[in-house]
Amino acid sequence: MLRLHNVHAHYGIGAVLQGVNLDMAQGTIGAVLGRNGVGKTTTVKAIMGLVNVTQGSIFIDGQDITQSPPHIVARAGVGYVPEGRMLFPDLTVLENIQVAQRSSAKQWSTKALFELFPRLEERIHHKGSQLSGGEQQMVAIARALATDPRLLLLDEPSQGLAPKVVRELVDVFIKLKNEGVTLLVIEQNLKFAERIADQMFVMSKGQMVYQASIAQFKNEIDAVKSQYLTI
Ligand SMILES: Nc1ncnc2c1ncn2[C@@H]1O[C@H](COP(=O)(O)OP(=O)(O)OP(=O)(O)O)[C@@H](O)[C@H]1O
Numbered sequence: 001m002l003r004l005h006n007v008h009a010h011y012g013i014g015a016v017l018q019g020v021n022l023d024m025a026q027g028t029i030g031a032v033l034g035r036n037g038v039g040k041t042t043t044v045k046a047i048m049g050l051v052n053v054t055q056g057s058i059f060i061d062g063q064d065i066t067q068s069p070p071h072i073v074a075r076a077g078v079g080y081v082p083e084g085r086m087l088f089p090d091l092t093v094l095e096n097i098q099v100a101q102r103s104s105a106k107q108w109s110t111k112a113l114f115e116l117f118p119r120l121e122e123r124i125h126h127k128g129s130q131l132s133g134g135e136q137q138m139v140a141i142a143r144a145l146a147t148d149p150r151l152l153l154l155d156e157p158s159q160g161l162a163p164k165v166v167r168e169l170v171d172v173f174i175k176l177k178n179e180g181v182t183l184l185v186i187e188q189n190l191k192f193a194e195r196i197a198d199q200m201f202v203m204s205k206g207q208m209v210y211q212a213s214i215a216q217f218k219n220e221i222d223a224v225k226s227q228y229l230t231i
């Protein structure tokens, strides 16, 4: 459902993405690992239309979205949860969700979102700035789901969260997968990535250098770690 073929991108003169290839099947979870600065965030920004792709192509369900602006990519069914959550601090939980909602949203009504995140219903009138890190991450995910995406891109969703909250996120991601949403998750937390992912991807120096099923990854983990993940 998602295919990147030989994607190149750069900021200014320095090349960042140097031929990224990636393939994901509908209804699966993919985790992207890699050291700092290798181009993980830039890859999801390229999918989202937030950085200029200078070469290569990006397809969603066969639709070519290369070079499409973010609102067209969103309309093609892609949701984005950026690093750092980026909530409106002065808006309440409900308002943060409502600003993203479209009248056409069918799958993820406010009711369905509060069934997924009961804690947010308890905090419905709290402002963004009054929420814990975990609650903020839940609002950021709920806001992205409010557009009924078929593909959800998440940039380091577990970052800075307590272990208990990270375990809750695992359950949420599995539920989303069971609802048919495809997830591409950038993660530094290897344990978390292993718990959620069907497919593991590893980036290095602007390329996707490794792609394997979770079973294969677990067999090769020591080699992958020493080659691409440890500093
Ligand atoms: N807005 C920008 N302008 C210029 N250079 C940038 C910009 N954003 C990122 N870069 C550079 O592009 C490279 C890739 O950055 P990117 O954020 O994609 O890496 P990353 O794999 O997500 O890293 P991290 O693990 O630190 O989040 C880095 O060298 C970074 O310094």
Ligand SMILES: [Mg+2]
Pocket (backbone or CB within 6 Å): 040, 041, 042, 083, 155
């Ligand atoms: Mg990043």
